[in-house]
Amino acid sequence: MKIESERKLLSGDEAIALAARHAGVALGAGYPGTPSTEILEAFAEYGGRGQWSPNEKVALEVAIGAAFGGARALCTMKHVGLNVASDPLFTAAYTGVTGALVVVTADDPGMASSQNEQDNRRYAVAAALPMLEPSSSQEAYDFVFRAIEISERWKIPVLLRVTTRVCHSYTTVVPRNVPVEVRPGDYSKDIKSRVMIPAHARPAHRRLRQKLAEMLAYNESCDLNFIVPGDRSVGVITSGISYMHVREALPTACVLKLGFTHPLPLDRIKAFVDSVDRCLVIEEGDPYLVDAIRAAGLKVEGKPESFRFGELDVPRVRRIINHDLTPEIPKPTGKPPQLCDACQYRVVFESLRRRDCIVAGDIGCYTLGVLQPFEAMDSCVCMGASLGVGLGLRHVLPEAQARRVVSVIGDSTFMHSGINGLVEMVYNPPPTGHVLVILDNATTAMTGHQEHPGTGRTLSHEPTNRVVMEDLARALGIKRVFVIEPRFGTSEFDQLLGECLDRKELSVIIARRPCILIAKQLKQYAAREEAACECDTKPALCQ
Amino acid sequence: MPVEVTNIVVAGIGGQGVLKGTDILAEVALRAGFDVKKSEIKGMSQRGGSVTGEVRFGPEVYSPMVPTGEADFLLVLEPTQVAPNRHLLRPEGVLMTPAEINADELPNKKAINVALLGVLSAHLPMNEQLWLASLREGFDLSFFEANKQAFLLGRNLRAKANP
Ligand SMILES: Cc1ncc(C[n+]2csc(CCOP(=O)(O)OP(=O)(O)O)c2C)c(N)n1
Numbered sequence: 001m002k003i004e005s006e007r008k009l010l011s012g013d014e015a016i017a018l019a020a021r022h023a024g025v026a027l028g029a030g031y032p033g034t035p036s037t038e039i040l041e042a043f044a045e046y047g048g049r050g051q052w053s054p055n056e057k058v059a060l061e062v063a064i065g066a067a068f069g070g071a072r073a074l075c076t077m078k079h080v081g082l083n084v085a086s087d088p089l090f091t092a093a094y095t096g097v098t099g100a101l102v103v104v105t106a107d108d109p110g111m112a113s114s115q116n117e118q119d120n121r122r123y124a125v126a127a128a129l130p131m132l133e134p135s136s137s138q139e140a141y142d143f144v145f146r147a148i149e150i151s152e153r154w155k156i157p158v159l160l161r162v163t164t165r166v167c168h169s170y171t172t173v174v175p176r177n178v179p180v181e182v183r184p185g186d187y188s189k190d191i192k193s194r195v196m197i198p199a200h201a202r203p204a205h206r207r208l209r210q211k212l213a214e215m216l217a218y219n220e221s222c223d224l225n226f227i228v229p230g231d232r233s234v235g236v237i238t239s240g241i242s243y244m245h246v247r248e249a250l251p252t253a254c255v256l257k258l259g260f261t262h263p264l265p266l267d268r269i270k271a272f273v274d275s276v277d278r279c280l281v282i283e284e285g286d287p288y289l290v291d292a293i294r295a296a297g298l299k300v301e302g303k304p305e306s307f308r309f310g311e312l313d314v315p316r317v318r319r320i321i322n323h324d325l326t327p328e329i330p331k332p333t334g335k336p337p338q339l340c341d342a343c344q345y346r347v348v349f350e351s352l353r354r355r356d357c358i359v360a361g362d363i364g365c366y367t368l369g370v371l372q373p374f375e376a377m378d379s380c381v382c383m384g385a386s387l388g389v390g391l392g393l394r395h396v397l398p399e400a401q402a403r404r405v406v407s408v409i410g411d412s413t414f415m416h417s418g419i420n421g422l423v424e425m426v427y428n429p430p431p432t433g434h435v436l437v438i439l440d441n442a443t444t445a446m447t448g449h450q451e452h453p454g455t456g457r458t459l460s461h462e463p464t465n466r467v468v469m470e471d472l473a474r475a476l477g478i479k480r481v482f483v484i485e486p487r488f489g490t491s492e493f494d495q496l497l498g499e500c501l502d503r504k505e506l507s508v509i510i511a512r513r514p515c516i517l518i519a520k521q522l523k524q525y526a527a528r529e530e531a532a533c534e535c536d537t538k539p540a541l542c543q
Numbered sequence: 544m545p546v547e548v549t550n551i552v553v554a555g556i557g558g559q560g561v562l563k564g565t566d567i568l569a570e571v572a573l574r575a576g577f578d579v580k581k582s583e584i585k586g587m588s589q590r591g592g593s594v595t596g597e598v599r600f601g602p603e604v605y606s607p608m609v610p611t612g613e614a615d616f617l618l619v620l621e622p623t624q625v626a627p628n629r630h631l632l633r634p635e636g637v638l639m640t641p642a643e644i645n646a647d648e649l650p651n652k653k654a655i656n657v658a659l660l661g662v663l664s665a666h667l668p669m670n671e672q673l674w675l676a677s678l679r680e681g682f683d684l685s686f687f688e689a690n691k692q693a694f695l696l697g698r699n700l701r702a703k704a705n706p
Binding site: 337 | 557569570573578579580581582583584592604605606607608610611612613626627628630
């Protein structure tokens, strides 16, 4: 592989992908989610092997397997994805890895496109994992190499924590000019490290704490943290994108910029605090740094509680510095998104509204059904929740209300974590039955049209096996499974929904029509597949 | 430092080429040798929501976001998006809207983003060759002639107004 080491303008996501490629990462696995989605897409574009898994937990497990096999692996997800993947994450900290494992968590302070603004730096502490936080695309690029180095040295997964502004801002990157070839895996048996029965896990936990102690010692003098010399009357401790806002808001101050933020180099921090007259900690989101620094007995100023909410920017950082608590002028909101005019979901939501259904909803474009004129969604918690929440409602509501409850989920979300809910529906059916509507638009539209197991195409849009949701539902023992195309100007969908609501049985309605925004691409894929079939090597996929 | 950084915000709604416009602008500044940062909020732009792209360039740029009230130029592709973005502009900043362009002179209506880049370019230090090179490479080559025409229409507006 050739690298041109000229200056490029890359997003943080692209920089991570390029570094993974240049560092010889053998496998990238993940699940789409803003602001992380572009990492694996770019990784595949740069020639890496990137694949979407049905959800983040599976993606992390695949990456753990690759790292057990001695390869370098990358796993990407948005912040809430790490909740889904937290089970393997915590125990992979115990097992450790043989190759390298970098887990990217892309947080979304301010919720540009998320259902919460959780601060995943807490996961590094909870799972006892090392964490790096880049603040530009150049650092995102460099830190991937450093994360791999740390992962291989201590045989441990490393969290690379980025935020929306790092992921989606384009800043200059000069790539390294010595690329590493992908190193194939090679298995070596290591039962005591990898089989976490209590007898193995007890010493593994001690090993983990020992590794952390060693990494802490390393971090105390590590160049991932550095001091910007300046006026010692005010010192600022910061990390991630906040560093950039600080440099602009306080160009003359002395700054301790932390890049390796767990375990925290508290001796170094103490030396810095002692060297300045007034010391401020400026961080986005939770008071993660400031709490840890204060717990170490150091006197530093944090930010007022109101700055826990939303993103920081230069004006907000100025306010923090100046103790300015005057009310912030809310930013004018732009035009909110809405369902496309020709979106077939409109037919479904119109029917749900007309029938006054209680809609346990889910996350995707279709969440826009909550807006006017439909207002046909009554809950949206996390991906896959529509099934469980709908079932819970059916179990406790009086019959007349219970019979109006419908769960509505998108196709990608169904593959992600709706399947488990469907199993629950079969296993614990409410006395009034239940109705599930799967909105199958043949794509993950919300995050920019990614493939998923139900589309029969890989991340790079190449043909692969397809998981057929109606077959799956029938195989689970559900008798009433319908596939229908929701069409404007007809009452077919509405009638079917009415009929399902009338029965006290389990029904699954698959409302299937490809998203209009990808009509052109779908035609191209179909043409490509047809051409490939004629001379083909994989007839099993050509049905 | 802030004085040496030029701040530009491009705003519109999904499908208008806001992000393409900021791409071209950032690329031109990069090729001119500046430090450049470009920020965009994508969210659900495809579903017709608001889209803004921000470009900052200068000898050294820190924050990728244009601070409220510090934009030197605000390009708005859709009249409804002026109000939600005006607070970004500094008091002496310049607002540019499609009203400045005679739509009949455009080779096609979609090229309004490029025409406004042309208007903007007349205020910036980067030379015409750099702009045209980025326009040539940034789009499918078949669009180049139309884009060049749109760009020059915008770029020469001021010259025309004050001959
Ligand atoms: C755990 C988790 N991972 C990822 C996301 C980001 N995300 C929100 S909805 C969605 C999928 C939407 O696809 P689909 O269900 O097919 O609905 P569509 O947008 O196509 O209507 C994704 C990936 C999330 N919110 N939570």
